[in-house]
Amino acid sequence: MPRPLRVAVVGSGPAGIYAADALLKSDVAADPGVSIDIFERMPAPFGLIRYGVAPDHPRIKGIITALHQVLDKPQIRLFGNVDYGTDIHLDDLRAFYDAVIFATGATADRSMSSLPGIDLDGSYGAADFVSWYDGHPDVPRTWPLDAEKVAVLGVGNVALDVARILAKTAEELLPTEIPPNVHEGLQANKAREIHVFGRRGPAQAKFSPMELRELDHSPSIEVVVDPEDIDYDEGSIATRRGNKQADMVAKTLEKWAIRDVGDRPHKLFLHFFESPSEILGEDGKVTGLRTERTELDGTGNVKGTGRFKEWDVTAVYRAVGYLSDKLPKLPWDIDSGTVPDEGGRVVQENGEHLTSTYVTGWIRRGPIGLIGHTKGDANETVANLLDDFANGRLQTPATPEPEAVDAFLAEHSVRYTTWDGWYKLDTAEKALGEPQGRERVKLVEREDMLRESGA
Structure with a gap:
């Protein structure tokens, strides 16, 4: 046989x-x-x-x-x-x-080694931050969250996740499965302004429509889009016509650009046509971000204008892709x-x-x-x-x-560990969440996970 x-x-x-x-x-x-x-x-x-x-x-x-x-x-x-x-x-x-x-x-985070200032204290990879708030056992248990104004580079879903976690309050996230060390860290988070930067325009953003709209659901996050950042060329219009998701994203951004700014305590700015040119620093620490204004070239791509702007931020998160x-x-x-x-x-x-x-x-x-x-x-x-x-x-x-x-x-x-061990770990995490009315509380320490799994 x-x-x-x-x-x-x-x-x-x-x-x-x-x-x-x-x-x-x-x-x-x-x-x-x-x-x-x-x-x-x-x-x-x-x-x-x-x-x-x-x-x-x-x-x-x-x-x-x-x-x-x-x-x-x-x-x-x-x-x-x-x-x-x-x-x-x-x-x-x-x-x-x-x-x-x-x-x-x-x-891992895709490298941005050509960006001056990338190694300054306060310049972080999004993948490392995601691993921290998701309770990965192989990363540090604490994260520095003392910056009141933060920049996030990138216009994909990971950038949205990073910006949203930074902008939400710890209490909003408590009903989720975040471990105690993450909740404690977020309670000390000082961020009040989060600036997300994309070097191209709204039609080229890689957000998924649902992820983008979810930004506006938080009672503590005011999403702000500058009307001047709503711009399209022939290439952009072709993208919208041929890609339903891109069109839905652009429509959402257009709606946000024309509304009045409200009074929610945390402001989340979505900037387009701003290409990072340098992370500014002093004494080895991030003190700002310099961007070059770009403009569409007719194909949906952009070119530099030679006009630069400096942004008052003290932390920069790079969300330009995984590796x-x-x-x-x-x-x-x-x-x-x-x-x-x-x-x-x-x-x-x-x-x-x-x-x-x-x-x-x-x-x-x-x-x-x-x-x-x-x-x-x-x-x-x-x-x-x-x-x-x-x-x-x-x-x-x-x-x-x-x-x-x-x-x-x-x-x-x-x-x-085994599949049967996952069932044991799953039961243990759900038991940790039950007293707080939460679905689960994720275990972080590898040794704790191995013990509960019966490794």
Whole structure:
């Protein structure tokens, strides 16, 4: 009797789980069957959903329900707290599996090293701030929030998340799952003015319409848009006509630009046509931001005008995109920060496919698109993996028995969590929230997570 196809997935975020789901829905799942092990470096699953989505976005976190249903399938095992490149390596995975899919995402900040003043005290990467307020176990427990006026560079959803968290009160965020250290830190937050800067115009903003509108729902945040920043050229008009979301974003910004400014205590300014040229500093600390005014060039792009303005801010957050970490033993495109691939098949420097090795999600195409967009990636990658399987192009593992993986981790003293362990951790976090009438309170310390998971 033929054994099941054995597949390892590295990363338990949406991309990795969508890949597992695609495998389970394939014909191979029926005959000869499929057996999937998901490896995750964090003690808990769900990746970006747990550690990259703002805590006041329960709608997005609802995606966990669908992901949960996939991980509940008996053909899937979860190995949490197992770090690829440290606890287990590519050669190890090759010994246990017919194929390996890497879905490790992107968690670091894209560099802005060419911007003068980027290294000043008070200049922060958005990814680091997101990790702090989302209770990531590997970041410091405190965050400096003593700036009354703050700049956020970037006009994507992460920039909106950062600006919104800085602008909301701690009490507004208390009903969410934020841990006690984050709530305590936000109680001391002095920010009263948040300025979000984009170098292009309203039609080029990368906000999703719903995320943008949510800014205005807070009783403490007054969203302000300068009417002079509402401008379009032929390229911008074409973008609006061809992209419904871009048009909805532009309409929302137009509405805000013509209304009177209200009296909500925290002001959140959305600035367009302002290109950061220097972070200003004194004695090693941020004292301001200099921007160059830009103007549309007819194509939707912009050019500098030579007119500069200095903004009175003492903290700058860079939200210009995420960057993936280089994976050991895999080829790497340093410019895009991705693993080179063809249809999800990893491509080596010599142009040949790396046998039985695949990528999906942001590690494959870069940190672009919404969470749901990774499903198409996963389907394409899995389709090509199954094509390789059907045509005998996969390697044959030396020890494909599932128990061989458990024995390997035990032999190397790797303390790992399981899917059953997630249920235990989930119960523990919900129990912490119950006395306060909250759905859960997220555990932060890795050791606490391991203990509650029964690692």
